Amino acid sequence: MDWLTTVDHKKIGILYFLAGGFFFLAGGIEAILIRIQLMYPDLHIFVGGTFNQLLTMHGTTMIFLAAMPLLFGFMNAIVPLQIGARDVAFPFVNSLGFWLFFFGGLLLNLSWFMGGAPDAGWTAYAPLSSDTYSGRGVDFYVVGLQIAGIGTLIGGINFLVTIINMRAPGMTFMRMPLFTWTAFITSALILFAFPAITVGLVELMFDRLFNGNFFEVGQGGNVVLWQHLFWIFGHPEVYILILPAFGIISEVVSTFSKKVLFGYSSMVFATMVIGFLGFMVWAHHMFATGLGPVANSIFGVATMAIAVPTGVKIFNWLFTMWGGHIRFTVANLWALGFIPTFVMGGVTGVMLAVPTADFQYTDSYFVVAHFHYVIVGGLIFGIFSGLYYWWPKITGRLLSEGVGKVHFWFFFIGFHLTFFPQHFLGLIGMPRRVFTYLPDQGLDTMNFISSIGAFLMGIGTIAFMYNMIITGMKKKDAVNDPWDARTLEWAIPSPAPEYNFKQTPLVRGLDALWKEKMAGNKEMTPAEPLGPIHMPSGSILPFFMSLGLFIAGFGFMYGKHTFEVEFFNTLFNNYIIAGFGLAITLVCMLLRSVYDDHGWHIEVEELEEKGVKA
Amino acid sequence: MANAHHAAGALPAEPEKATLEGKNKLLGFWLFLGGEMVLFGTLFATYLTLRHGTAGGVSAEHLFKLETVGWSTFILLTSSLTSVFAMIAMHRHQLKALLGWLAVTVLLGLSFLGLEIYEFVEYVHEGHTFSANAFATSFYTLVGFHGAHVAFGVLWITLLILQGLKKGLTVVTAPKFYVASLYWHFIDVVWVFIFTVVYLMGKVG
Amino acid sequence: MSSEHHASSPGKPHRVEGPKNHYLAYVVSILLTMLAFAAVIYGGLDKSFLIAFLVVLGIVQAVFQLAVWMHMKERGHTFPIIGLAFGFVIALTAVIAALYWMWW
Numbered sequence: 001m002d003w004l005t006t007v008d009h010k011k012i013g014i015l016y017f018l019a020g021g022f023f024f025l026a027g028g029i030e031a032i033l034i035r036i037q038l039m040y041p042d043l044h045i046f047v048g049g050t051f052n053q054l055l056t057m058h059g060t061t062m063i064f065l066a067a068m069p070l071l072f073g074f075m076n077a078i079v080p081l082q083i084g085a086r087d088v089a090f091p092f093v094n095s096l097g098f099w100l101f102f103f104g105g106l107l108l109n110l111s112w113f114m115g116g117a118p119d120a121g122w123t124a125y126a127p128l129s130s131d132t133y134s135g136r137g138v139d140f141y142v143v144g145l146q147i148a149g150i151g152t153l154i155g156g157i158n159f160l161v162t163i164i165n166m167r168a169p170g171m172t173f174m175r176m177p178l179f180t181w182t183a184f185i186t187s188a189l190i191l192f193a194f195p196a197i198t199v200g201l202v203e204l205m206f207d208r209l210f211n212g213n214f215f216e217v218g219q220g221g222n223v224v225l226w227q228h229l230f231w232i233f234g235h236p237e238v239y240i241l242i243l244p245a246f247g248i249i250s251e252v253v254s255t256f257s258k259k260v261l262f263g264y265s266s267m268v269f270a271t272m273v274i275g276f277l278g279f280m281v282w283a284h285h286m287f288a289t290g291l292g293p294v295a296n297s298i299f300g301v302a303t304m305a306i307a308v309p310t311g312v313k314i315f316n317w318l319f320t321m322w323g324g325h326i327r328f329t330v331a332n333l334w335a336l337g338f339i340p341t342f343v344m345g346g347v348t349g350v351m352l353a354v355p356t357a358d359f360q361y362t363d364s365y366f367v368v369a370h371f372h373y374v375i376v377g378g379l380i381f382g383i384f385s386g387l388y389y390w391w392p393k394i395t396g397r398l399l400s401e402g403v404g405k406v407h408f409w410f411f412f413i414g415f416h417l418t419f420f421p422q423h424f425l426g427l428i429g430m431p432r433r434v435f436t437y438l439p440d441q442g443l444d445t446m447n448f449i450s451s452i453g454a455f456l457m458g459i460g461t462i463a464f465m466y467n468m469i470i471t472g473m474k475k476k477d478a479v480n481d482p483w484d485a486r487t488l489e490w491a492i493p494s495p496a497p498e499y500n501f502k503q504t505p506l507v508r509g510l511d512a513l514w515k516e517k518m519a520g521n522k523e524m525t526p527a528e529p530l531g532p533i534h535m536p537s538g539s540i541l542p543f544f545m546s547l548g549l550f551i552a553g554f555g556f557m558y559g560k561h562t563f564e565v566e567f568f569n570t571l572f573n574n575y576i577i578a579g580f581g582l583a584i585t586l587v588c589m590l591l592r593s594v595y596d597d598h599g600w601h602i603e604v605e606e607l608e609e610k611g612v613k614a
Numbered sequence: 615m616a617n618a619h620h621a622a623g624a625l626p627a628e629p630e631k632a633t634l635e636g637k638n639k640l641l642g643f644w645l646f647l648g649g650e651m652v653l654f655g656t657l658f659a660t661y662l663t664l665r666h667g668t669a670g671g672v673s674a675e676h677l678f679k680l681e682t683v684g685w686s687t688f689i690l691l692t693s694s695l696t697s698v699f700a701m702i703a704m705h706r707h708q709l710k711a712l713l714g715w716l717a718v719t720v721l722l723g724l725s726f727l728g729l730e731i732y733e734f735v736e737y738v739h740e741g742h743t744f745s746a747n748a749f750a751t752s753f754y755t756l757v758g759f760h761g762a763h764v765a766f767g768v769l770w771i772t773l774l775i776l777q778g779l780k781k782g783l784t785v786v787t788a789p790k791f792y793v794a795s796l797y798w799h800f801i802d803v804v805w806v807f808i809f810t811v812v813y814l815m816g817k818v819g
Numbered sequence: 820m821s822s823e824h825h826a827s828s829p830g831k832p833h834r835v836e837g838p839k840n841h842y843l844a845y846v847v848s849i850l851l852t853m854l855a856f857a858a859v860i861y862g863g864l865d866k867s868f869l870i871a872f873l874v875v876l877g878i879v880q881a882v883f884q885l886a887v888w889m890h891m892k893e894r895g896h897t898f899p900i901i902g903l904a905f906g907f908v909i910a911l912t913a914v915i916a917a918l919y920w921m922w923w
Contacts (some may be wrong), residue, residue, distance in 0.1 A: 041664040153649060161642045164898055165634070174833055191645060192909050193903075195653035203660065206755060211745035213658065213667075214755075220667020228920070229656060279909050283916075291920070298669035594777060596786060631895075644899035648906030655910020659917035666824035680856060687852055695845045702838060770897050799888050803881050809852070814859045818869055 005538035006307055007091035010496055012098050013077030014394065019102055020069030026109070027066050028461060030058035035418070039451035041439035043251070051435035052119035053137065056281075059122030060141065064148055065105040065240070068376070070383050071244045072097075072155055075183045079159060081489035081496060082180045084505045084512075089161035090154075090354025091536045092592065097155035099546035104148025107553055111140035123435065124204070126215035126226040131208040138307045142205045143553040147546070149194050149201070156190030159183055168488070169527040170507035174268070177487045177511075178261060181268050185275040187238050192279065200229035202313035209556060215467050223529030224289055231282035239278040241375060243271060245382025246313060250336045252385050253317050253487045256332040257324025260511060263316040270309035277306045287355045288362045296355035303353035310346060314339065329483070330404030334385030337412050342380060345373030348423065358443070363433075366426025384411075384464070389483070396476030396495040399467050407463040415454025419444035486514035491524045499533045502526075502607050533602045545588040552581025625707050629788035637790035643793045644655050647800050654804050657756045658811060665816065667748035674732045674749070674816030677742055679733060683813045687805065690764075693722035694802040697795045704791055709783045712791065713775050719774070719798065733790040753812065760808055763801045770794055844887035851880040 006012060034054050037046040046054055080088055088094050111117045118141035120129040129138050167176070176184075204226065206212035213219035215226055254261040261267065281298040311364045317339060326332070348370040352358050361367055384407075391399045427445050430437060434444060437443045452518035481490040491513050492501060509515040516524055555578025563569050571577050626632040630640060665674060696718045703711035734754070744754050745789050774787075781787055855876045858869060885903070 051726070087784065090642065157642050157645050157649070160645055161638050165638055165641060188905070191649045192652050192906060195649050196913070197654050199653060199656040199660070202793075203755065210752040212668075213745065213748040214664065214751055216748065218669065219746075220664060220669040222663055222667070222748070224920075225660060225663055228913075229660070230915065279912065283731065296920070440631070590773065593773070641898060645895075648902035650860050651903065651906030651910050652913075655906075655913050659913040662914065663917045663921055680860065684852075688849070691845065691848050691852065694884070694888060695841065698841045699838070702834070767905075791842055799884060803884050806848075806852075806880050806884070810855060812874050814855055814873050815870055817859050818827045818866060818873075 002538070004543055005095075005540050007087075007095045007536050007538050008498065009080050009088050009091065009094060010394070010498075012094050013073045013075075014102075016069045016073035016076060016096050017394075018064050019098075019105070020073055023061050023065035023105060024070070025461070027058050027061035028052050028458065030061065032458055033606070035451040035454035037435060038437075038447050040448065041437050041441075041444055043436060047435045049116070049119055052121075052219045053112075053117040055433055056121050056124075056137075056141075057117045057574060058117050060108065060118070060145070061105075062110070062375075063110070063122065063237070063422045064145060065101075067379055067383075068152060069101055069240050071241070071379075072101075072152075072437075074179075074244060074248070074383075075159055075388055076153075078390060078489055079180050079183050080162065081393070081492065081500060082165075082177045082487055083163065083166065083171055084488050084501060084507065085162065085166040086500045086504075086533065087536065088158050089166060090158050092539060092542065092597070093154050093158050095539070096542035096545060097151040097158065100151030100154075100549065101148045103546040103550040104144045104146070104151065107147060107550055108140050108144030108146075111137050111144075114140075115481050123230060124226075125230075126204065126207075126223040127217070129204060129208075129226075139205075139208060142201050142208065143557055144203070145550050146198060146201050149198055149554060150549075152190055152547075153198075154193040156187040156194070159187040159530050160191065162189075168501075174265065175507055175510045175512065177247075178264070178267055179247035179252035179487075181269055182243040182250075186243045187269050189236045189240045189243070189275050189278065193233045193240065196229055197233035197237075200226060200233065203229070205556075209559060224286070225259045227286050228282070228290060230386070231285045232279075234285065235282040236278045238274075238371075239274060240374070241379050242382075243275065245338070245379045245386075246271065247554050248315060248382045248386040248389070249338055251485075251487065252331050252335040252389050253320050254511075255389070255483050256327045256329060256335070257321045258327075258484075259320055259324035260486070260514075261316065262319035263312070264510060266312055266496070267316055268303065269359050270312045273309040274306055277302060277309075281306065284353055284355075284358075287358045293355075295366060300353050300355045304350055305344060307350050323326055329388070330399070330401050330408055331385050331388035331483075333405070333408045334381050334388065337408070338378060338381040338385065341377030341415070342374060345370055345375075345377055348373065361426060363431055364426035365422045365430045365432055368432050369419050369422035369426060372422070376415055376419070382411075383407075390489075391471070392478035392482050392494045393489055394495060395471075396478050397471050398478055398482060399471050403463055403467040403470070407460050407467060409460075410456050410463060411460030414453045414458075414460055417453025417456060418450050419448050419524050420454070425450075454545075482515075486511040488524070489511045491516075499535065499602055499607075503530055530604055530607065532604055534599050534605070535602060536599045539592075539597070541588045541592050545585045548581045548584030548586075548588065550581070551584065552578050555579070555581050622735075625783065626785070629707075629783065629785050629793035630704075632785045632788070636785060639789040639793055640796075643796055645747060647796065650800065654759075655757075655805075657752075657759060658807065661752045661756045663811065664748040664752040665812075666761050667752075668750075669747040671747045671750070672740060674743055674753075674812075675819050677737060677740065678816050679736065679812050680813065680817060682729055682733045684724050686733075687809050688785065689726045689729070690802050690805050692717045693726070694799055696722065697798045699772070701792065701795050704783065704788060708791055709778065709785060712783065713778050716771050716775050716778075716794075720771050722770050723764055727761060727764055730757070730764075757808060757812060760801065760804055763791075763804075767794070767798055767801060771798070824847075840887055844883050847883055848880050851876050 002013065003015065006015075024391050033046055034051070037043055037051060060227075076088070076094065079085065108118075114136075116135055116137045118124070118137035120134050120136070120138055120141075120227060124138060124141060127133055163176070163180060203212065203214040207214050207216065213221045215221045215223050217223060250261055251269060281299055281303045283295060284303045287300075289295050348366070352361055352367065352370055353589060388399055388404055391397065425443060426432075428442055430443050437447070476495070478494040481496070483490070488505060488507070489496070491505065505512070505524035506527035508525070513524065555572060558572045559575055559578060563572065630636050692700070696715050700719065703715060709738050742750050744751055759813035774790055774794055778787060855873050858864060858872060864872070
């Protein structure tokens with residue numbers, strides 16, 4: 001029950017990890033099924049519409065329901081600790097963000113059981129995604145992502161305000177750890193990118209459910225408009241995915257090289273430039289739509305420009321390691337695996353940025369190879385690195401290094417076996433999103449190797465699940481600072497106590513904890529006297545607000561459906577269900593406004609005893 | 615967040631910023647407005663793309679009634695001014711004036727909505743329905759979204775007035791009033807762009 | 820109707836919050852609006868010039884309202900200004916892209 005009402009960022013972080021982890025497995029199974037179908041030519045295991053549903057859900061689930069929540073898990077678990085705060089700015093909204101994501105993801109996946117999953121690709125291009133050419137599955141996509149998207153948007157606002165307003169005394173912006181910086185820029189990207197996809201989804205929903213004409217060419221509409229709206233969101237989205245991973249790598253590399261991060265200011269500046277430029281390059285996903293040479297050239301050059309600040313980051317990581325005392329913990333193995341893999345993905349990105357060359361690459365497996373290199377080789381490796389690094393801080397236990405190495409090597413080798421051949425498959429002409437291919441076209445061997453690689457990644461993932469289970473059975477005996485690290489989160493016990501910091505710390509420089517260690521102190525200097533700590537109360541309202549929108553979503557999706565039972569027709573066709581769902585949400589908002597939350601206090605006596613009851 | 619209630623006696627000069635909670639709410643709302651700018655921006659971009667897509671139906675030049683729009687604009691602009699008066703009253707700790715000016719704002723907002731509904735009904739009678747063509751769909755979506763924002767604002771401010779009557783002006787309620795007034799100004803700024811880009815440019819052709 | 824000073828800003832001179840400035844912003848907004856409507860109704864202006872003129876009037880009015888009514892000029896509004904400015908830049912990018920796409 002506590003988990004349904006919690007507003008504690010640490011617990012919400014764990015909820016994000018659990019839900020994101022679950023969806024990661026779902027997306028992973030979808031991927032394995034795709035690779036089974038493509039293992040040999042002319043197979044008939046998952047074909048046609050089924051295959052389209054698998055590939056659509058694999059992409060949509062992995063990006064929206066796995067990667068983003070896992071990143072939010074990290075941001076929740078770690079950012080307040082890194083800035084010396086006791087919680088985020090809006091704990092209630094934090095919980096609401098999680099439940100909205102959860103119900104949006106649930107709605108989307110219910111499609112499997114209710115007539116079929118969306119099948120128009122994770123990009124849902126019009127007119128394929130219009131109701132003329134797609135079934136109800138796309139309605140689930142449109143509604144589910146809108147609900148989940150609102151959750152993400154408010155989460156972004158939450159972290160922006162938290163980082164701006166709630167840093168501990170002495171922590172200026174230029175003394176913040178890199179992970180917090182990347183969380184900050186990522187949150188800004190979320191704030192400005194998600195409204196664009198919301199508008200796109202609303203327009204598609206209006207076309208599909210209410211006879212709109214945005215994408216109906218015969219009625220004056222324009223189908224390329226969808227692509228513009230989608231990618232104005234979609235390109236910043238991939239930077240939303242990768243920037244936090246960059247932040248994790250910065251932390252891990254500097255901790256396990258026992259050296260301060262090289263070029264801190266340039267890292268911060270590079271992150272800002274990447275974030276800003278990320279909004280100016282979206283049409284590189286549209287080179288083949290006939291925008292014309294001027295537009296193509298502008299977007300091509302802008303895209304290549306992003307390689308520069310990214311390169312700055314890569315070199316800074318390398319210079320951090322140079323001359324450092326490197327420890328090959330599993331967290332660091334992931335970070336070290338990230339660097340060359342991400343670079344490989346990046347350079348194929350520069351190749352794709354050339355419009356004329358892209359005419360050949362577009363819609364082929366070359367593109368698939370590129371984005372998996374950067375998303376899996378970048379983001380997922382970064383997430384695994386962060387998990388092994390911060391697991392003790394979140395759970396109080398250290399993951400097994402032995403099993404971790406099995407996890408790493410199976411996944412790493414499997415990854416390259418899966419996706420490296422796909423570059424060549426693309427170059428020799430295999431299109432993407434096809435459910436089979438003819439034999440003896442030169443595609444057989446590479447597809448086979450690619451599928452074997454996928455199985456190895458599956459084994460690696462199972463090893464990780466095994467690691468989590470056996471670790472979960474151990475005692476919670478991690479020390480505050482198992483890695484001899486540099487930043488504030490390691491100054492408090494593992495796992496962090498409910499109130500985070502007994503006394504808000506005083507920050508005296510970059511790498512706040514390291515600064516104290518070098519000055520001979522065992523702990524941070526407090527910035528305030530010991531006193532009662534005010535904590536926000538939990539609430540069940542976020543759960544119900546999200547449930548309300550979930551119900552309303554079904555109400556709108558089935559508004560024009562003819563049921564066998566006449567009663568349902570009355571309920572749905574008059575939008576009574578839709579109205580009911582919206583009413584639940586609005587009433588909860590009203591209750592929230594009217595009833596003041598005074599919270600509760602942890603008294604000084606409890607702080608002085610060892611450990612406060614969680 | 616430790617002291618949600620003011621010390622016995624004086625309400626601070628800018629009560630909406632007196633607590634960390636209040637400061638957070640204000641900043642959070644400003645940032646939300648930044649996101650709303652992108653939301654409306656993409657709706658404008660859509661409208662600009664599709665405004666000539668009439669599929670043979672009636673076009674903006676012949677459809678729009680500038681007189682109605684002129685009055686709507688005047689009403690909304692005035693309501694923005696009255697919401698400013700409400701904030702001035704709040705900074706002077708005058709609860710009754712605050713609530714009074716907010717009530718006037720709500721009435722003006724309702725008048726705006728009434729005019730807009732009347733305008734839309736006229737257009738529908740002339741065949742300009744939501745489903746008629748892409749121009750119509752994008753027109754109703756953009757202007758309708760704005761109208762929905764006005765409606766939500768009217769509801770929100772009304773409920774705040776009721777809350778104000780019950781709880782008075784405190785460091786807890788002040789940020790709520792301030793945020794609602796920021797929202798109200800924002801939808802007026804959006805309207806400036808709507809009447810310029812949609813109606814005036816529509817008449818020009 | 821005397822002016823009210825904010826207790827939190829020593830030293831830096833800033834406009835008083837009295838209603839005078841707000842009346843001014845209101846009147847300017849009304850005037851700019853009437854000017855825009857008049858320009859359209861008059862009908863004698865060249866189309867491209869007219870459109871540019873309307874857009875400029877709109878932007879000026881928006882800036883006025885933001886600056887005066889939404890207190891953007893005052894201290895402590897750094898992040899709100901960055902937030903709105905950024906949102907505006909991205910919205911503008913989308914609008915310019917749409918216009919370029921339709922009319923080039």
